Amino acid sequence: MTVVYNLIVVTHILGLAAVIGGYAAGQPRVNEVMVWGARAQIITGLILVGMADAIDSLDKHPNMAKIVVKLVIAVAVAGCAEIGRADAKRDKVIPALTHTAGILAIANVFVAVLWT
Numbered sequence: 757m758t759v760v761y762n763l764i765v766v767t768h769i770l771g772l773a774a775v776i777g778g779y780a781a782g783q784p785r786v787n788e789v790m791v792w793g794a795r796a797q798i799i800t801g802l803i804l805v806g807m808a809d810a811i812d813s814l815d816k817h818p819n820m821a822k823i824v825v826k827l828v829i830a831v832a833v834a835g836c837a838e839i840g841r842a843d844a845k846r847d848k849v850i851p852a853l854t855h856t857a858g859i860l861a862i863a864n865v866f867v868a869v870l871w872t
Contacts, residue, residue, distance in 0.1 A: 761807055761814055764800050771796030772861065775833060779858030784851035786840030794834035794857070797864075801830060822871045829864045833857050 774793025782790065805823050808816035840853035 768800040
């Protein structure tokens with residue numbers, strides 16, 4: 757089960773790279789890479805927490821306060837990305853949505869790494 761957990765961690769990190777990389781590459785527009793990365797972050801994050809909490813052999817003990825903060829930020833990133841991408845398809849660019857999604861994704865990295 758550890759291998760499966762680690763593969764999901766890799767997918768989670770790739771989703772993060774998609775959001776931040778899409779932000780760096782696509783300014784001032786939200787691009788499709790950011791949207792799919794944000795979706796992947798939420799789905800894989802929920803799977804990781806579920807596995808960590810349910811499977812004793814993984815020996816993981818998630819900090820639920822940290823998880824809730826990260827989930828709220830991830831939902832905000834996904835919301836900004838979805839709205840920004842929908843607007844971009846109609847040639848209505850709102851740079852604030854792009855910057856909000858990118859900066860919140862970076863903030864989520866800080867929460868993940870620095871909150872111990």
